Amino acid sequence: QKEVEQDPGPLSVPEGAIVSLNCTYSNSAFQYFMxxxxxxxxxxxxxxxxxxxxxxxxxxxxxxxxxxxKYISLFIRDSQPSDSATYLCAMxxxxxxxxxxxGKGTKLTVNP
Amino acid sequence: xxVVSQHPSWVIxxxxxxxxxxxxxxxxxxxxxxxxxxxxxxxxxxxxTSNEGSKATYEQGVEKDKFLINxxxxxxxxxxxxxxxxxxxxxxICSASRDAYxxxxxxxxxxxxx
Numbered sequence: 349q350k351e352v353e354q355d356p357g358p359l360s361v362p363e364g365a366i367v368s369l370n371c372t373y374s375n376s377a378f379q380y381f382m383x384x385x386x387x388x389x390x391x392x393x394x395x396x397x398x399x400x401x402x403x404x405x406x407x408x409x410x411x412x413x414x415x416x417x418k419y420i421s422l423f424i425r426d427s428q429p430s431d432s433a434t435y436l437c438a439m440x441x442x443x444x445x446x447x448x449x450x451g452k453g454t455k456l457t458v459n460p
Numbered sequence: 461x462x463v464v465s466q467h468p469s470w471v472i473x474x475x476x477x478x479x480x481x482x483x484x485x486x487x488x489x490x491x492x493x494x495x496x497x498x499x500x501x502x503x504x505x506x507x508x509t510s511n512e513g514s515k516a517t518y519e520q521g522v523e524k525d526k527f528l529i530n531x532x533x534x535x536x537x538x539x540x541x542x543x544x545x546x547x548x549x550x551x552x553i554c555s556a557s558r559d560a561y562x563x564x565x566x567x568x569x570x571x572x573x574x
Binding site for chain 2: 390397436
């Protein structure tokens with residue numbers, strides 16, 4: 349079993365839809381959870397950062413962490429064509445100064 | 461703030477030659493820098509972790525003599541791919557961390573070995 353599992357998609361939605369992206373993990377030591385957005389041939393851009401369990405909201409983005417289920421989610425409300433990208437979940441046990449374990453990434457296309 | 465740059469953004473080299481990629485944190489001092497490689501439609505694979513002034517820590521399966529990492533200062537790390545071969549063609553991405561919380565990624569360097 350891989351440490352982090354993420355459905356690679358692709359996922360295609362109409363503009364304005366609510367998008368749900370998910371990852372599961374097996375290492376119970378993970379405490380820091382991140383979502384990155386990566387456009388084609390670019391480096392990842394940090395979207396959301398969450399410590400331990402709970403929800404975090406930033407504009408149209410909401411990150412949820414359920415440590416009991418080892419499951420994290422990213423919700424995008426009112427999705428826009430500019431949200432079309434690959435979304436990577438990442439996590440670590442000790443924060444940013446430690447190596448991150450990434451999911452494979454989910455490719456999202458928002459159609460106008 | 462927290463901008464990381466990489467140079468070059470794209471490089472083509474002949475098989476057997478060496479290529480150096482630079483990673484700079486432009487507006488902060490990075491206590492730790494990381495080097496990843498990413499194959500098409502794959503996720504990022506960590507190659508090594510480096511701290512300023514000390515030897516890099518390589519991940520299992522990564523040849524330290526082939527991928528030389530030098531973390532010369534708190535704002536600069538370099539990755540040298542020695543005796544490059546076509547199978548080394550990939551997207552190389554660095555990241556930098558200034559505290560215990562976040563890593564900031566560079567824009568990546570596309571290496572093509574012919």
